Amino acid sequence: MVWVLVGTLAVPLAGFLFILALPRRHVRWIHAVSLTASLVTLALAIALWIAFRPNEAGFQFHIAVRWIEALDIGFRLGIDGISLLLVLLTTFLMPIALLASLEPIRHRQKEYYAMMMLLESAMLGVFVALDTFLFYVFWELVLIPMYFIIGIWGGGNRVYAALKFFLYTLVGSLLMLVAIVWLGVYAEQHAGSFTADFERLRYIAPNLPIELQRWLFWAFALSFCIKVPLFPLHTWLPDAHVEAPTAGSVILAGVLLKMGTYGLVRFNLELFPQASFEYAPLLAWLGVVGILYGALVAFAQNDMKKLIAYSSVSHLGFIVLGIFSMTVEGLQGALLQMVNHGLSTGMLFLCVGMLYERRHTRELAEFGGLAPRMPVFAVLVALAVLSSAGLPGLNGFIGEFLSLLGAAQSRFLDSFLPAVLGACGIILAAAYLLKFYHALMFGQPGNPENYHLRDIHWLERLQLLPLVALFLLIGLYPRPFLQTSEVALRGLVAKLEQLRFGTTTIGVPEPKPPSEQPSPPGVGEPQKLLEEQLRRMPPPRP
Amino acid sequence: MDFIITAIPLIPLAGFVVLGLLGWRWRSETLIGIVGSSTVGVSFLLSLLTLGWLLQLPASQQSHTVTLYRWVVAGNFHADIAFHVDPLSIVFALVVTGVGFLIHVYSIGYMHGDRSFWRFFAYLNLFIFMMLVLVLSSNLLLTFLGWEGVGLCSYLLIGFWYDRHFQGVGILWTTDAGRKAFIINRIGDVGMLLAMFLLVKQFGTLEYTAINAQAATVFPVGSDIVTVITLLLFLACTGKSAQIPLAVWLPDAMAGPTPVSALIHAATMVTAGIFLVARLSPLFALAPTTLGIITVIGALTALAAATIGLVQTDIKKVLAYSTISQLGFMFTAAGAGAFTAAVFHVVTHAFFKALLFLGAGAVIHALHEQQNIRLMGGLKRYMPTTYRLFLIAGLAIAGIPPLSGFFSKDAILWQVFEEVGVIGWLVLTAAAFCTAFYTFRLIGLVFHGEERFDHRHIHPHEAPAVMRIPLLILGFLSLTGGLLGIPYALFPIGTNPNLLERFLEPVFTPAMVALGRAPVLAIHWEEYVLMLLATGVGIGGIMLAWRLFVGEGISAERQMEQRLGKLYRLLGHKYYVDEVYQKLIVEPVQQVSERFFWRLTDVMLIDGLVNGVARVIGQFGRALRRLQTGIAQTYAAVMLAGILALLSWLVFF
Numbered sequence A: 001m002v003w004v005l006v007g008t009l010a011v012p013l014a015g016f017l018f019i020l021a022l023p024r025r026h027v028r029w030i031h032a033v034s035l036t037a038s039l040v041t042l043a044l045a046i047a048l049w050i051a052f053r054p055n056e057a058g059f060q061f062h063i064a065v066r067w068i069e070a071l072d073i074g075f076r077l078g079i080d081g082i083s084l085l086l087v088l089l090t091t092f093l094m095p096i097a098l099l100a101s102l103e104p105i106r107h108r109q110k111e112y113y114a115m116m117m118l119l120e121s122a123m124l125g126v127f128v129a130l131d132t133f134l135f136y137v138f139w140e141l142v143l144i145p146m147y148f149i150i151g152i153w154g155g156g157n158r159v160y161a162a163l164k165f166f167l168y169t170l171v172g173s174l175l176m177l178v179a180i181v182w183l184g185v186y187a188e189q190h191a192g193s194f195t196a197d198f199e200r201l202r203y204i205a206p207n208l209p210i211e212l213q214r215w216l217f218w219a220f221a222l223s224f225c226i227k228v229p230l231f232p233l234h235t236w237l238p239d240a241h242v243e244a245p246t247a248g249s250v251i252l253a254g255v256l257l258k259m260g261t262y263g264l265v266r267f268n269l270e271l272f273p274q275a276s277f278e279y280a281p282l283l284a285w286l287g288v289v290g291i292l293y294g295a296l297v298a299f300a301q302n303d304m305k306k307l308i309a310y311s312s313v314s315h316l317g318f319i320v321l322g323i324f325s326m327t328v329e330g331l332q333g334a335l336l337q338m339v340n341h342g343l344s345t346g347m348l349f350l351c352v353g354m355l356y357e358r359r360h361t362r363e364l365a366e367f368g369g370l371a372p373r374m375p376v377f378a379v380l381v382a383l384a385v386l387s388s389a390g391l392p393g394l395n396g397f398i399g400e401f402l403s404l405l406g407a408a409q410s411r412f413l414d415s416f417l418p419a420v421l422g423a424c425g426i427i428l429a430a431a432y433l434l435k436f437y438h439a440l441m442f443g444q445p446g447n448p449e450n451y452h453l454r455d456i457h458w459l460e461r462l463q464l465l466p467l468v469a470l471f472l473l474i475g476l477y478p479r480p481f482l483q484t485s486e487v488a489l490r491g492l493v494a495k496l497e498q499l500r501f502g503t504t505t506i507g508v509p510e511p512k513p514p515s516e517q518p519s520p521p522g523v524g525e526p527q528k529l530l531e532e533q534l535r536r537m538p539p540p541r542p
Numbered sequence B: 001m002d003f004i005i006t007a008i009p010l011i012p013l014a015g016f017v018v019l020g021l022l023g024w025r026w027r028s029e030t031l032i033g034i035v036g037s038s039t040v041g042v043s044f045l046l047s048l049l050t051l052g053w054l055l056q057l058p059a060s061q062q063s064h065t066v067t068l069y070r071w072v073v074a075g076n077f078h079a080d081i082a083f084h085v086d087p088l089s090i091v092f093a094l095v096v097t098g099v100g101f102l103i104h105v106y107s108i109g110y111m112h113g114d115r116s117f118w119r120f121f122a123y124l125n126l127f128i129f130m131m132l133v134l135v136l137s138s139n140l141l142l143t144f145l146g147w148e149g150v151g152l153c154s155y156l157l158i159g160f161w162y163d164r165h166f167q168g169v170g171i172l173w174t175t176d177a178g179r180k181a182f183i184i185n186r187i188g189d190v191g192m193l194l195a196m197f198l199l200v201k202q203f204g205t206l207e208y209t210a211i212n213a214q215a216a217t218v219f220p221v222g223s224d225i226v227t228v229i230t231l232l233l234f235l236a237c238t239g240k241s242a243q244i245p246l247a248v249w250l251p252d253a254m255a256g257p258t259p260v261s262a263l264i265h266a267a268t269m270v271t272a273g274i275f276l277v278a279r280l281s282p283l284f285a286l287a288p289t290t291l292g293i294i295t296v297i298g299a300l301t302a303l304a305a306a307t308i309g310l311v312q313t314d315i316k317k318v319l320a321y322s323t324i325s326q327l328g329f330m331f332t333a334a335g336a337g338a339f340t341a342a343v344f345h346v347v348t349h350a351f352f353k354a355l356l357f358l359g360a361g362a363v364i365h366a367l368h369e370q371q372n373i374r375l376m377g378g379l380k381r382y383m384p385t386t387y388r389l390f391l392i393a394g395l396a397i398a399g400i401p402p403l404s405g406f407f408s409k410d411a412i413l414w415q416v417f418e419e420v421g422v423i424g425w426l427v428l429t430a431a432a433f434c435t436a437f438y439t440f441r442l443i444g445l446v447f448h449g450e451e452r453f454d455h456r457h458i459h460p461h462e463a464p465a466v467m468r469i470p471l472l473i474l475g476f477l478s479l480t481g482g483l484l485g486i487p488y489a490l491f492p493i494g495t496n497p498n499l500l501e502r503f504l505e506p507v508f509t510p511a512m513v514a515l516g517r518a519p520v521l522a523i524h525w526e527e528y529v530l531m532l533l534a535t536g537v538g539i540g541g542i543m544l545a546w547r548l549f550v551g552e553g554i555s556a557e558r559q560m561e562q563r564l565g566k567l568y569r570l571l572g573h574k575y576y577v578d579e580v581y582q583k584l585i586v587e588p589v590q591q592v593s594e595r596f597f598w599r600l601t602d603v604m605l606i607d608g609l610v611n612g613v614a615r616v617i618g619q620f621g622r623a624l625r626r627l628q629t630g631i632a633q634t635y636a637a638v639m640l641a642g643i644l645a646l647l648s649w650l651v652f653f
Helices: A002-021 A027-051 A081-101 A109-128 A132-153 A158-191 A198-207 A210-227 A236-243 A246-271 A273-299 A304-325 A328-359 A375-388 A395-409 A417-441 A448-452 A458-476 A479-501 A526-536 B002-025 B029-055 B087-110 B117-136 B140-158 B174-203 B208-218 B224-240 B249-255 B258-267 B269-279 B288-309 B315-335 B339-366 B384-398 B404-419 B422-447 B465-485 B499-515 B525-552 B555-564 B566-572 B574-625 B632-652
Strands: A060-068 A073-079 B064-074 B077-085 B165-168 B171-173
Touching: A002 A027, A002 A060, A002 A073, A002 A081, A002 A109, A027 A081, A027 A109, A073 A081, A073 A109, A073 A132, A081 A109, A081 A246, A081 A328, A081 A458, A081 A479, A109 A132, A109 A246, A132 A158, A132 A198, A132 A246, A158 A198, A158 A210, A158 A236, A158 B574, A198 A246, A210 A246, A210 A273, A236 A246, A236 A304, A246 A273, A246 A304, A246 A328, A246 A479, A273 A304, A273 A417, A273 A479, A273 B574, A304 A328, A304 A395, A304 A417, A328 A375, A328 A395, A328 A458, A328 A479, A328 B064, A375 A395, A375 A417, A375 A458, A395 A417, A395 A458, A395 B064, A395 B174, A417 B174, A479 B064, B002 B029, B002 B064, B002 B077, B002 B117, B029 B087, B029 B117, B064 B140, B077 B087, B077 B117, B077 B140, B087 B117, B087 B258, B087 B269, B087 B339, B087 B465, B087 B499, B117 B140, B117 B258, B117 B269, B140 B174, B140 B224, B140 B249, B140 B258, B140 B269, B165 B174, B165 B249, B171 B174, B174 B208, B174 B224, B174 B249, B208 B499, B224 B269, B224 B288, B249 B258, B249 B315, B258 B269, B258 B315, B258 B339, B269 B315, B269 B339, B288 B315, B288 B422, B288 B574, B315 B339, B315 B404, B315 B422, B339 B384, B339 B404, B339 B465, B339 B499, B384 B404, B384 B422, B384 B465, B384 B525, B404 B422, B404 B465, B404 B525, B422 B525, B465 B499, B525 B555, B555 B566, B566 B574
Parallel strands: none
Antiparallel strands: A060 A073, B064 B077, B165 B171
């Protein structure tokens, strides 16, 4: 199965190379290659999901190839339940995004599809990398195709948006690079050798003195929070979304933002637990502010894409709140909400794209009265809106409910207030989403052209129906998804609670026998290091 | 039995799926109508079967849970998709499916010729499913699914005729009324969400049986946490059941087709709040403060809505305020700990209010969508059956013995008098007087007096049989429904003659224990006095309205307007609550979002800062660029200067 994991990265990369080799006039071939590659990748991801053993702690399908030996940097890949869900999300959205590109993208198709393939490979790399250095490479690699997708195939103000997107995220990630190097140096001084091996670092890093941890925590967190984007670092998002082509928006909202929240879980909570305890309330509160602020600003928008962009700020606030509740419920909710947001916001962007193709405007006032003219479309948009609004029975509810439940129960936040204010976000969500829906569907058409709009055709339905199926599946039977990540998150939360309170209420399955854990030379037993750390921790506050 | 219980909600769901996916290509309205109604009819029969099964069990075992599968599991929290059958849930299921079935059949006639006939029945089936999930669920989370689900159906059905205009504050289209209902309900729903979080924290579960069983051991009576939880739950009830302060959506919900108003906004959905309080009665019984607040809110709502009902001129608006008022009666009872009386009134109210609404629908139909009662009159001659049925429903809601409304209202008034005191009783009696008055004002203006509609174009006639038969059945139920709850005072045999009370007793026993009330069968002379007084007040209201509106006809309207003066305007504008909400909440939120958060904070401050930093760096770069002149001589000169500087530093220091 290791090769399946490698395959998920290699197949899109092969597609990228293959498309580069194709003559640009063979447009059909280019479409076929990219679609096939993305579907094969999806199949591989599903195979991974089937082969994945959800009851086992730790990473599965390990692979480690030496790369820069002197610095112990390697091509290390592996997945656990957390990354697996995001791999599934990425591979699921990609074919849909490609289908959504067939009509709107009319020029430089070869470069476009090559970029999309490269993007898929890089995004998957971010989620499966188990080496800080490799992670960083993938992280930056994602920027390049996305920069071009916005900058070449985007709207009128695309260059400004692309540059803003690029610089904003680059600022954060450079700090992350410093932190990665610092971590390696620390490992060299205290554990014998420089390393970028995440599985070694996760035992070494929690031993950092707290003053140092704080700095490194923020170096990572800043980079991730820009990506999320967490209030007040969000202003690149509306511009990027408005200018990006439909497929770009789908991937941007669906996957790229999740790289930030994934990073917070994977690196900040895992590597800097003590700093996380300190800053959890701050970040959770920023999440709450994001929920309310994003919703209010979304409510004021008249541009469809801006409205959805700000709704993302609000939705991602729920995720951040769930993460920094540092409870299993909250993290489960946050993780499921990452998937949910990718699906429902992705679908909303697809729908907006379909309207844009017909009318070439994104102004809400230009629409209206579409329901009788596009009945199928109206039903599907309604489902996306309801999913996004967190209606029970559809996917969004489970994620939001668990995130807020976690925030309410959290021993780390120790306050009911974030949950209360976060829950108020669902009122505002109903307000701005129904404003959006009503402006499109009901009332008088804002422009006579609307009288002649055709309902969506089979290619468009093909993009939306798989998403609707998942809305219902996750809404009514979320267990396969929750189960996938349950063990990984339980382990994480148990470790956090142990470090902070000395006890844990979480039942954790037995760790793998030590012989399977690769123990690098020169480092003491990782488990022992952690135990040592546990002893040195101050006793829990009463 | 498990299979049958599971089928009760799932059959209407199947109806929704079939109608929703295939309905649009079915040409035959009959086929759609039969499919839509029969699913609910079958559900009703299965509910009856379940009732029979429950009745043959000993009272202590009348509680059965069917678990379908585990829905959500995360950390220490889990919730199931599971249905719970006990006397309370089956009573509600019977009302929902029974009255629901009649309204479905009625709709076949009412919606005849509508271009979205199939869509209407699909939505109605979905509603019945959601409502059944709400009442049959075994845990609060699944109830919440039903709770928001019925809200969704309400939204969809209020705006069913999405291309029609509707008048209201901030409302232009029927869909706007639907949106208002949805958003206001969501405010209440947040209360329910927060209550769930607190309950999970306290009990680790949301299962009703577990919560109800442990409540008394987990919380001391009147502890803060249980007060907060129950208040949050009650917030949800004020949304769904249209109580102060969230009542404003229900009158606007009348934008929907009349059968919808009858089914959702009178008989079933709006009573969900009563269901929730009754379902968690052991919890509410531990929070005397909450019960007090519920009583006060309920009584105030009952009186305020009844007074507004006095002056409305839209036939459906009169009935809508009447519904709010009657729901207020139920909450007052629930707050007084009289849960059985509250549920009893839910049942009888479902009969007579559905009858009133459907009768109003027949009238509206006969007059070609006319809803203004000032433009009606004299319909008694054309629609004698509808008139008689309207009279029955009117007498029932006015609380005239021996109709159903008398018994349930009497039970509420008596218990409120006993548990709350004379003030509570007075407020409700005043509301009852208004009820009798506005109902018979309605009857007088619609059925009596001169004919004020356009004779040339409108020829009123009795509704077709498919609409009339459901009305007749509801009329029969309104007449006899009181037999379910005959008070001991009127029928002092050896055992309690109140069938409903006996049936529901196992459900409410824990709450009664917590409240310290023991069931005693005793007769108080005050009860007879109150009964007589209440009946007298009802008759008084009827007589006054009859004298004015049957005796003098439309001119009484002008008289009333002059007599009441400013008060009339205040009532006509529903105490200006909508206007106040619009000015104090809706508009400020819109303004602040747009001006402060978006234009100022987001665009000017944050993005201004970002772009400002970029500009500063850009200018810094441009300044530095000057140094790179590209002239080799300059570089050489600078280099020389540097070397000299370094050398001199080495030499001199």
